[in-house]
Amino acid sequence: MQAMIIDITQENFEQMVVQNSMHVPVLVDFWAPWCGPCKQIMPVLEKLAHDLAGRFILAKINTEEQTELANQFQIRSIPSFKIYHQGQLVEELQGAQPVSAFQAALEPYLKADPSEELRLQAHDAFAQGQYDQAILLLGEASKANPNNFRVHLDLCKMYFQSGHLEQAQNLLEKLPDEAKESQDGKSLMALFKFTKIVAEVGSLEEIQARLAADQNDCEALYGLSGYLMLNNDPENAMQALLKLFMIDRSYGDNLAQKTLIEIFELLQQDHPELVKAYRRKLQNLMF
Template sequence: MQPMIIDVTQENFEQMVLQNSMHLPVLVDFWAPWCGPCKQTMPMLEKLAHDLAGRFILAKINTEEETQLAEAFQIRSIPTFKIYHQGEVVETLQGAQASSAFRDALEPYLKPDPSEELRLQANDAFVQGQYDQATQLLGEAAKANPNNFRVHLDLTKMYFQSGHLEEAQNLLNKLPDEAKQSPEGKSLLALFKFTQIVSEVGSIEEIQARLATDQNDCEALYGLSGYLMLNNHPEKAMQTLLKLFMVDRSYGENLAQKTLVEIFELLQEDHPDLVKNYRRKLQNLMF
C-alpha cells in the first residue's frame, strides 16, 4: 500500500483536505522552505506516512506560495500542524515534534489496520496448534500492511517456537533495526542468544550431570542459565549467573556480568522490581 502524500494549494484545498477527511484523517503541515524545524520534521512525517500507509493523508502547504491559506488559518509560526477529521480541525500542534507525538495525535482518528486483526487471529491459531493456518494468516497480514514489522516478528517467533531455528534467524536478520530494537525484537534476539548458549554446552541432562560432579563447573553453569531463560525461569537464570560470577567473574571475558545486564534490559519494562533486586545483588558482589 502506497503512502498518501500530497501538496495542497488554494485551488485543491477543499477536495484534498476537507473532502478526503470524511474518509481518512488528514495531517496538514504548514511549512516554508527557509524554516529549519520544517526541514527536520518533513522526513519524519513522510516516514510516518509510509509506516501508516493507507491510514492517513499527509498534506503539505508551502506558506510562502500559499499565502492566502496561511492567512485564512492565521498561521503565525511554522511549522504548524492541523489534523482534519470529518471536515473539522480536531488537533493542532506547533513547532518541531517527535514522531510519537504525531502518531499519538492521529491515533484516535486512524483507519483500523487490517493486519492487526489478522495478527491476533494468527496468534490464536498458533496457540491452538494450527501452525499452517497461523502462517497463512500472517502472510495475509503482511500483504495487508507490509510496513507492520510486528507481523514479521510474530512469524519469527512462530518459527523459533516450532523448532525452525534457521528460518527464524534468517527472517530476523532481514528485519530493519526499528524491528530489532523493539521490545519484541530484543526478546527474540535474546532467545537466539540463549539457544546458542545451550547448544554449545549440551542437553539439560548433560548439564545437570556435570554440575552433580562439580557444582562450580563454569561452562555448565552458563549453559544452565541459558536453559532456564529459554524455559521462562528468568529469576533462576539470574541466580545461576550470580553464582557463576562468584565462582569466576572473568569467565569467558565477563560473560556472567554481560549476560546479566542483557537480561536486565530484557526484563526492565515488565519486571522492574525483579531487575532492581538483582541489579543490586550484582553491584554488591562487584564492590
C-alpha cells in the first residue's frame, strides 16, 4: 500500500476529507510556509503516513493559500490538527506534538493491520515446526504492509532459530535504523554477538574442560557467557562476566564491562529488577 498524502483546497475538502473519512480516518494538518513548528512536524507526519500506509489519510491545508478554509474552521494558531472519522470531526490537537500523540489520537479509528494477523499465523506455524509455511506467511504479511518492520524482524528470528545465520544477518543489516533500535532488533543484534563469541571459543564441552583445568581462564569465561545468553540464562551469563571482570577487568579492551552493559540494555524492559541488582554488583566492583 502507498502512503496517502493529499493537498486540500476548498473545492476538494468535502470529497477528500469528509467522504474519505467514511473509509479511513483523515488527519487534517493546518500549516503555513512561514511556520517553523509546522515545518518540523510535517516530515514526522509524512513518515507516519508511510509507516501506516493506507490506514489513514494525511490531508494538508496551507492556510496562506486556503484562507476560506482557515476562516471556516476558525484557525487562530498553527500548526493545528483535526481528525475526521465516519464523516465527523472526532479529535483535535494543537501545536507541535510528538509522533506518539498522533498515533494515540488515530489509534481508535484505525482499521486492523492485516500484516499483524499474518504475523501471528506465522508464529503459530513456526512453533509447530512448519518452517516453510511460516516463511510464506511472513512473505504475505510483508506484501500486506511493507512498512511493518516487525515482519522482517520475525523473519530474521526464524532464520536465526533455524540455523540460517548468514541469511538472518544479511536481512538484519538491510533493515532501517528504527527496526534495529527496537527492542526486538537489539535482541537480534545481541544474539549475533553471542553467536560470534561462542564460535570463536569452541564447543561448550571444550569451555567446561578449560574452566575445570583453570577456573580463571578469561577466554573460556567469556565464551561461557555467550553460551548462557544463547540458552536464555542471562543471570548466570552476567555472573560469568562479573567473575571475568574481577579476574581481569581490562580483558579484551574491557569486554566484560561492555558486554554487561549491553545485557543490561537488552533486559531492562522485561527484567528491570534483575538489571538493577547486577548493575549494582558491577558498580560495587568498579568502585
